[in-house]
Amino acid sequence: MDPSLPRRALLKGVGLGALAAGTSACGSSGEKSRADDNKIVIGYVSPQSGPLGSFASGDAFVVDRVRRTPPYARGFRVGGKTYQIEIVVKDTLSDPRQATRAARELISHHHADMILTSSAPETTNPVATVCEEQGIPCVATVVPWEAWYFSRQADPKKPKPFTYTTMFFLGVDQFGGCFVPMWERVSTNKVVAGMFPDDPDGNAFREAWPPIIEKAGYTWVDGGSYNEGADFEAMISKFERDSCEIFINAPLPPDFNRMWKQAAKRGFRPRLATVAKVLLFPSDTLPLGDLVNNIATDSWWGPYMPNRSSLDGETAKRFAEAYQSASGKQWLQTLGSVYSLFEIAHQAFTTVDTPRDRKAVAARLRTLNYSGMSGVLDFSRGPVPGVAIQQPVGVQWKKGAGRFPYEMMVVDNSLNPAVPIGADLAPTNP
Incomplete structure (x- = not known):
C-alpha cells in the first residue's frame, strides 16, 4: 500500500460529505437489505461541522486510509466466509439531536452491524444510547469515560454495565x-x-x-x-x-x-x-x-507514540506524516483514535462465528485486548465493564x-x- 495518500485525494472530494453518501470498499450503495449476507456495514458518527468540528477534521483522511488497508479492502474473513465491508459516515453537526438521528438512520436505513462514534459526549452519548436500546454493538472514543458511563445511567449512583456499548479513552x-x-x-x-x-x-x-x-x-x-x-x-x-x-x-x-x-x-x-x-x-x-x-x-496519541497499526503495521509517526503530506495540515490526536475504532471493529468481527450475532460481537468487544495504533487497549480490565483506558x-x-x-x-x-x-x-x- 502507498504509505501516503495523494494530496489531490482530499482536494477532489475525499471529504466526509462525500463519504456520508455510503460509499464502500466494494462500491455498493449502502441501501441494500440484510438479505445481502455477504456484507458487513459499519456506521461512523462524528461532529464534522459545528463547534466540535475540530475534533473530526481528520476523519475523512482516516476513513479513506482505513478503506485502503488489506483487511478492509479485501473483506473480513469470519467463520470461513469473506464479508465485504461498507463504511457509512454521518455528521452530527455538533448537535446531540442530530447524533441520535444519525444513529437511528444507520440502524433502520443502512442496517448497520456496528456503529463507531467519536468526539465528546455531545456525540458519543446519544449514539451509544440508541445502540444500547436497539441492540447494536457500538464503540466510542475521545470522551472521558465517566462522562460517557455515568451520565447514561438511569441512576448514576447505582450504575449498571451496558451490554452493547463500549469505549476507550481517558478518565x-x-x-x-x-x-x-x-x-x-x-x-x-x-x-x-x-x-x-x-x-x-x-x-x-x-x-x-x-x-x-x-x-x-x-x-x-x-x-x-x-x-x-x-x-x-x-x-x-x-x-x-x-x-x-x-x-x-x-x-x-x-x-x-x-x-x-x-x-x-x-x-x-x-x-x-x-x-x-x-x-x-x-x-x-x-x-x-x-x-x-x-x-x-x-496527549493520548501523536507521532511520538511507539504505536503501530494492527491492520497494516504502519507506525504512528508515519501515519501522522502521511496526513500532513496529504492535507497540508498539522497532525491531530483524533487521527489515532478514529483509526483504532476500525481496528477494534476488525478485531471483534473476525473473532466471532458470525457477524450477524450481535450479542456475540458485543460480548467480544467487552473482552478485547490487543495492541494497535492507540497502543494497548484492554477492555476486560477497565474501571467499569467495557471500558479500556489509555495512558496520556x-x-x-x-x-x-x-x-x-x-x-x-x-x-x-x-x-x-x-x-x-x-x-x-x-x-x-x-
Whole structure:
C-alpha cells in the first residue's frame, strides 16, 4: 500500500460529505437489505461541522486510509466466509439531536452491524444510547469515560454495565496523573481554578477533580456552572480574588477562547494552565494566537507514540506524516483514535462465528485486548465493564520550529514512560 495518500485525494472530494453518501470498499450503495449476507456495514458518527468540528477534521483522511488497508479492502474473513465491508459516515453537526438521528438512520436505513462514534459526549452519548436500546454493538472514543458511563445511567449512583456499548479513552484519574506532575514542577501557591460547564463533561469533571486536587495538597476553587455562550467576567473575578495560580477546565472551544481572551485583558494570568477538551488540535490554537504559548494539555496519541497499526503495521509517526503530506495540515490526536475504532471493529468481527450475532460481537468487544495504533487497549480490565483506558502524556503548545506556528511538545511522561520527552516544561505565564 502507498504509505501516503495523494494530496489531490482530499482536494477532489475525499471529504466526509462525500463519504456520508455510503460509499464502500466494494462500491455498493449502502441501501441494500440484510438479505445481502455477504456484507458487513459499519456506521461512523462524528461532529464534522459545528463547534466540535475540530475534533473530526481528520476523519475523512482516516476513513479513506482505513478503506485502503488489506483487511478492509479485501473483506473480513469470519467463520470461513469473506464479508465485504461498507463504511457509512454521518455528521452530527455538533448537535446531540442530530447524533441520535444519525444513529437511528444507520440502524433502520443502512442496517448497520456496528456503529463507531467519536468526539465528546455531545456525540458519543446519544449514539451509544440508541445502540444500547436497539441492540447494536457500538464503540466510542475521545470522551472521558465517566462522562460517557455515568451520565447514561438511569441512576448514576447505582450504575449498571451496558451490554452493547463500549469505549476507550481517558478518565479523570488519567487527567490527574497527567496534570498534577506538571503542577508539581512549577512554583505556585497550589490554588487551582476550575472552569466547568453544565454539560456531561463539565459535571463529570466537577464531581471527580476535587478529591484528586485535595489529595495532591492543592486547594480547589470552582468557577461555577455555566451554559454555552456565557460571559465569564464574574468567574474571572472569583479566580482573581482567590489568587488562583493553576487553571483547569473542560469547556467547548468557543467558550474557552472567549474566557481566555477576557482573562488576558483583565490581567488574570495563572502560572500554569492545564486544559482539557480544548487546545487539543492545531486548529484550536489559531483563534488565540500567542495566548496559547505554554498552555499544557493531555496527549493520548501523536507521532511520538511507539504505536503501530494492527491492520497494516504502519507506525504512528508515519501515519501522522502521511496526513500532513496529504492535507497540508498539522497532525491531530483524533487521527489515532478514529483509526483504532476500525481496528477494534476488525478485531471483534473476525473473532466471532458470525457477524450477524450481535450479542456475540458485543460480548467480544467487552473482552478485547490487543495492541494497535492507540497502543494497548484492554477492555476486560477497565474501571467499569467495557471500558479500556489509555495512558496520556503531558504536552505544551510551543512556538513551532518548522512550517507550523505552534507545535505540541511532550513535557511530562509520568503515565507513559515509553514516550520520549521533547521539551522542557515552562510556566504558561512567568
